[in-house]
Amino acid sequence: MSNDFELDATSLSPELARAGTAMFFHATHCGDQQAFLDAAVACVQYALHCEACVVRAERGQYRVLAATSPNLAPPDDLLADVLDQQTAAEQGDWSVALISEKKTVLDLLCLQGSTLAAAEMTVTLLASATHTARKRLARVHRIARLEAILEIAASWNQTLEMDELLVQMAETSTQLLQAERASIFLWDRGTRTLVGRPALGVDGDELRIPQDTGIVGHVVQTGETRRVDTEEDQREIDRRVDQQLSFQTRNLLCVPLRGRNEKILGAFEMINKIHGNFTAEDESALVELAAHAAVALENTQQREHLLQSRNQMADHAAAGIELIGS
The missing domain is CATH 3.30.450.40 (GAF domain)
Structure with a gap:
């Protein structure tokens, strides 16, 4: 399932709309990707009153990138099902939706204690905010590198x-x-x-x-x-x-x-x-x-x-x- 970052704002609850605004604020102000993800899952938790984590699937392994509580562990078979089907799914009190699609790295939003519909709406907001954060951080990093290269060249x-x-x-x-x-x-x-x-x-x-x-x-x-x-x-x-x-x-x-x-x-x-x-x-x-x-x-x-x-x-x-x- 390809995420096109499009969502009808009128379909959002006021809480989720505020969470989306907060995520975009953090996307344009956080100093690194980890800080953004930590802030983003906190926004989701506050809006939906549930536990949330972002999990990365890479070469058959799962790794939690950010979580609202320690030891959050969505079921591996649910994660695998979402990756295989490329669509959101739920199991028990867990709802999982795909955030990004890359060749070797896939990130998933996992909610515990919420609904599948909420996960699908939230993941679109998170995907868009994540894209914004990555672009901004890449630009900042590129400028910092160019400045470092110029200093290095002057020294040489x-x-x-x-x-x-x-x-x-x-x-x-x-x-x-x-x-x-x-x-x-x-x-x-x-x-x-x-x-x-x-x-x-x-x-x-x-x-x-x-x-x-x-x-x-x-x-x-x-x-x-x-x-x-x-x-x-x-x-x-x-x-x-x-x-x-x-x-x-x-x-x-x-x-x-x-x-x-x-x-x-x-x-x-x-x-x-x-x-x-x-x-x-x-x-x-x-x-x-x-x-x-x-x-x-x-x-x-x-x-x-x-x-x-x-x-x-x-x-x-x-x-x-x-x-x-x-």
Whole structure:
């Protein structure tokens, strides 16, 4: 049953109408999704004088996201029936209706001590308020991430040494995207290798692999972004690298580093999202980070080349003075 968020306001009781207004208020003011859900079930309890909870069904498991009382446990067979039939149902003093429909995650509103009709009307209000809350929180989170990325980029552009810059990039990106590790692979076309730094557990903190190795090789060769989830076929992940690093890759996100004129300099890879898999939002953030990283890397490389040239010129001049005075 698809929820289109449409409900005739005249069909609502005054209590339920007030609950809907309160839910929309919380949807536009709560600081996170959990706070909204906690407030929403409290609104339902106040309006209908019943117990209420929101349950998430994911990969065959049920998890209570928010509840008006501890230990609320709607019957599993009722939850399964609502999911199978995609329609609201009741059993005993429980009424259950589907809030959202996603590919792998389904949320249900469960009422104890109310009616099926009330559950069906309430779930439409809750679905609409939930949609509003998610959109607003996603927008707030996106703005906060962009601000963080700009601060990170400014810091990178003040770093003058390549090794220090690469370490900064790995550290700040893992914090921002909540990942266990990050590596920046620079493409050495002359030796047909990818040089990954930092590489924890490897002598010299540098990992060298053939330019066509695994996911990172594919990204560098094609310029495509790749995301591999924990549940997906992981044959493309090169386990030899894991063995070399004494590390287990569960999931990863890898994007190309594009320099001036869209020339591919290498790849920016994040490994093992701390909670779940990398998301489309994570991918967008890493693409943005990679753009700033490429600029900082090219600028730092240019500074190092200029410094090296200046030192060479100074050495030659000093050698010339010695020859003249000899």
